[in-house]
Amino acid sequence: MGVTAIGASVKRTEDIRFITGKGHYVDDVNRPGQAYAYFVRSPHAHATIDRIDTSAALKSPGVVAVLTGVDAVADKIGVHIPAWTVTSKDGSPMKVGAFPTLAHGKALYVGDPVAVVIADSYAEAKDGAEKVVIDYGVLKPVVDPASAAKAGQPQIHEFAPSNTVYNWHLGDKASTDAAFAKAAHVTKIDLVNNRTIPNALEPRSAIGEYDSGTDTTTLYSTSQNPHVARLIMSAFQGVAPENKLRVIAPDVGGGFGSKIFIYNEETVCAWASKRVDRPVRWTAERTESFLTDKHGRDHVTHAELALDASGKMLGLRVRTIANLGAYPSLFWSCVPTYLYGTLLSGQYDIPAIYVEVDGVYTTTVSVDAVRGAGRPEATFVIERIVEKAARETGADLAEFRRRNFVTKFPHQTPVIMCYDAGDYGAALDRALELADYKGLGARKAASAAKGKLRGIGFSAYIEACGLAPSAAVGSLGLGGAQWESAEVRVNPTGSVEILTGSHSHGQGHETTFAQLVSSRLGIPMENVTVVHGDTDKVQFGWGTYGSRSGAVGMSALSKALDKIEAKAKKVAGHVLEAAEGDLEFKEGKFTVKGTDKSIDFGSVALHAHLGHKFNTQELEPGLKEGAFWDPTNFTFPAGVHICELEIDPDTGVTTIERWTAVDDFGKLINPMIVEGQIHGGLAHGIGQALMEAAHYNSDGQLLTASYMDYCMPRADDLPSFKVDTVETPCPSNPLGIKGCGEAGAIASPAAVINAITDALGHEDVTMPATSQVVWRAARKTMTKRAAE
């Protein structure tokens, strides 16, 4: 069997178990003596919890225990902590408090877990939950983010006047104001970035198992970052000391950010298993996922762009209200600040930028990272306003962008980020060619001839991946780090195990990480096993999100492989009786330069373990190395997406006719997997643009809490996509990787809405642009055209 190169579209190793039904997800795990948890949730968005009577539930058949916030407080279990401290512009820290793992005193959103019933079967737990009596004192909810901080709204938390988490800003206000003062043209836009629900297809699930013999707790959890879960449950939530808690995240059925966070239900399973001395399991029903998985986006924004007479950008001013929901959450504070404001320069050379973000509490579930996390919101602002500015000034959409592109690297933006490499013009050229931009006029005419409206929309996005240089993010408020770890264990027979702190929940790490090992050590991929997702096996790692597994996780692996090669070379030198300097390592063999004396990697592995051919007091036996890699910069994937669509003005039905994506992800490990990531991201972003919305009514009830009400993109809502790449290697990591997981979701909403507004000839369209929204907007277009 041969060696698999970096850049080969090799089929995925992990597929076999998934296509044969042998995947191993949390809900597939069964433990002897397990009990089942069912959560009693608040039906009110904002209410005092006046009394809980569990007596009838405790008598219900099969019920083992009923736990409430009183028990959580008594056991000191819980405490939600955001990992990132954001400071307001007046210098005051963000307003946060600590909360137990079950609501205590007050319930703050519909679905807030107030009690848990644990029983011998799931049905019995559910029956028991019907018998928990809770007296609520219903309070007025706070639902609308735009008015949450205004006078007259009920204050949700005592520690947060005006329901405000922070009033944050970034950039230089004075220079930005000066840029606007000399502008020849100012484009203004008001935007709502609609709230979405992540909807990984596997619902969250957990099994806690306490072993009184060893005083250890094992938690099986649908987590994107099991070590972070363990750290937080140990350091802050009082579940168990870190060395007495094992977190296992086996196969995980999609994350999209939603499985980064530490949720009440998982903590409760770990805690309750000790209380009842039985394994305790829970799997969310889909409506629980809608109600309690952290939501995404939810921004209200006003933006202004200043141009000079030649169409060069002079300054950008952005003011955003970000809905953060009811409770502090892990990355909740940084998503609309350091992952949003820092990307507002887009691909453009903008001399002055000033952004203000007010984060507000509402009585809705928390809003945190969802695929892209802040960067889709930033791209939506910049690419919507750039398109509008081009139209207002009569410029070509492509040429207006090109005129303002950053062309020299490194490029320091006014909002922290320093772009390290890119060629934005190359991506634009390729996208224009693939999209047949020149033929657009004829296609528009053909659509018009059949009574349809055709539009085109661009999105020249940039994002920041490969999170992140630890000291840099630490200086901005992160209370953790963002390096990654890898360990390479070579067995005596020459096969290899890789242990990585990254976690695969669809990304294909078992294939791509093995590809890197195969290409470096010259051994077949099937001799490489990738181990992840178990804190007892893998040394600490920060997990997978923000496309950090390639750029950071694989860089750690690369560094560990360097060490393996160096040690193996020493062993080979002893076996071949040659000086290390005379050896070269190629295609899995160490060869004495200029001779035919060589030894293959597998034989070196055996010799390393035997230790017969070298002095083990000078050179340790064995062949195992670990590495921690901390990035030197973020990575900056960028690209140009072009959406071309057709609207039927009679029905409002919008059909995407062509989607062209040209992305620069740096070096690709497996182009097939990269393309798959683009497709999935596009579906996510197009879903947001055309159909998905979390809708709370004025009482704070989530109206979109099932797949009947929350419109997920299905196969016939989407086209096939035309995707291509250009490549500028990333200079900030050894493999030149930038990352691709979020790009599609980041680029696409702006491209869709730009295309719709182009087709309609006006800007009066909100996301999601459902058929109803588009039909109303098209009425306006057709009325206007009839009058002309």
Add this chain to the structure above:
Amino acid sequence: MVHVSMAVNGRPASGDVDPRTLLVQFLRENLRLTGTHVGCDTSQCGACVVHLDGRAIKSCTVLAASCEGAQVTTIEGLAANGKLHPMQQAFQDNHGLQCGFCTPGMIMASIDLVNREGQNLDEAAIRHGLEGNICRCTGYHNIVKAIAQGAREMAAAATPRAAE
């Protein structure tokens, strides 16, 4: 408790179950056939699709007790003699899966689609035929390609009703 007995993947399977037990619970909890997944419990997402007497059904909305005497095929029963079903192979060949959670239901629904609609499926027919299955990872692009290949190869293998 009621007693149910059926044939699952060609083997007899029986058990005493709470009358409210769903087919998917019987498969997953009694038989430990955990390849069939529950994504939404309301028959919207299709992760639980299995074949019941040769037709695709959503096992999260069928009572186990109503399947007395039935022939059930799950994802675990598709591969025969160590050889993948052409549709399974097509999903791997075309990178038609990422996290794998929707995949068993997708494959079972796809085989049923080919069985019902024939092997010459164009893109529109495939996309329409997937209306009962949600995938959050792939954007469907490669699933559509996979089904087109799977349909062709099911025809070539002359096993239009394979695994039934």
